[in-house]
Amino acid sequence: MLRVLYFIVSYIFWLLMTLSLEWDRLAAGAVVCLLTTMIFGKTSIQKHKLLQPQRYCWAAYYVFLLLWECLKANLDVAYRVLHPAMPIHPGIVKVRTSLKSDLARTSLANSITMTPGTLSVDVTDDGYLYIHWINVKTQDVEEASQKIVVVFEKILKRIFE
Amino acid sequence: MNDYIGLVFIFIGVLFELFGCIGLLRLPDMYNRLQAATKCVTLGTCGIMFGIFLMQGFNEIGVKALVAVPLIFITSPTAAHALARGAHIAGVRLWQKSVCDRYEDDKKHMGKEKPAP
Structure with missing residues (x-):
């Protein structure tokens, strides 16, 4: 079907x-x-979720949020690149996500790549993501999760789970 | 009228592409360059495509350009992710002044090191 x-x-x-x-x-x-x-054709979407309209509303909101973050990300890159001293402190940090489904995690990883200064490198099965951060503010897993993941996680949970 | 708005979008797109290229040249290592390349080139290309759509309207060219926007928006981060992960597994180092590399630490500790493809 x-x-x-x-x-x-x-x-x-x-x-x-x-x-x-x-x-x-x-x-x-x-x-x-x-x-x-x-x-x-072998994806594991539960059918009843396709029929819930509030998921589509959240998805529409999510698209606009993502576009806004993407614009900010571009201005951020432009600032760092054009600044004569190049203010970067790069590094790979580890963050945690509570999202379970593959589709949600894929969207989260893609969204993180489009947000200012972050690029997802790898995802583990037990819910950790490795993020390349162009301006590392904290190396702590929880704090970094608060700063990078939570914004999207809240909405993705409403869309996919 | 639409022509002018389209031109503005194309101009912004080209501007961001330019920033992306400058980033590609100036930033120190592979991962930082990937950041500049992904973000700026994605929004730049999407801007150009959307500008073309505004200038052409709903004809053969315009609709194709519009359909290309979400495609690029989804595939570009995925490609960046694949490149970054592949580079790290193949042993590409971070910049010497990098702050930390938790991925490398975890690979060592957990014995999860995968062979280079």
Whole structure:
């Protein structure tokens, strides 16, 4: 059942990419989408979560938050790069997350990469992330988690869990 | 009118791309450079794409540019993550003046060192 949904979504995506209704393109799209759905269709989303509208509202809010953080991150990089003395104190810190599902952790890692001065390096199975921080303020796991992770974690929990 | 707003977006995009390139040249090690490259180039490219969409409207070019924005936004951090992790596992050192490297410490202590690919 979920695979049908995936097929429809990917087919809409194909239609947007090609933006034509000639039969050969439609057929090629159907073949490609079918293959994609067959290969990558094994994700573990619980169906009842797809039908809860508040999750989509939080997701919409999350997109705007992420765009804002991304803009701040760019200005931050611009400041550090253009400053003659280059004020950087780089290092890799360890933070903890309470998110459980793979999708949520992936989103968290991607979001952390888009926020000012941080870049996720690795994720462990027991919920720790290694973050490259361009301006290390604390090496403590809890404090660093407060500074980097918590902002996104609260919302991602509402979206995915 | 849309043309001018589109041009502003393209200008901002190119400006951020420029910052990213300066960062790529000035910052000391692989990980710092990756930071500049990921953030600035992602927003820069998205800005340019969105500008193209505003200038072209809903035709073949504009819609493709608009669809490319979320794609870049999702794939770019993922690629950066893969590069950083691969580099660390392959043994690329951090800058000498780096403050700490908890990843290296943990790899040593827990015997989790994986062989270089």
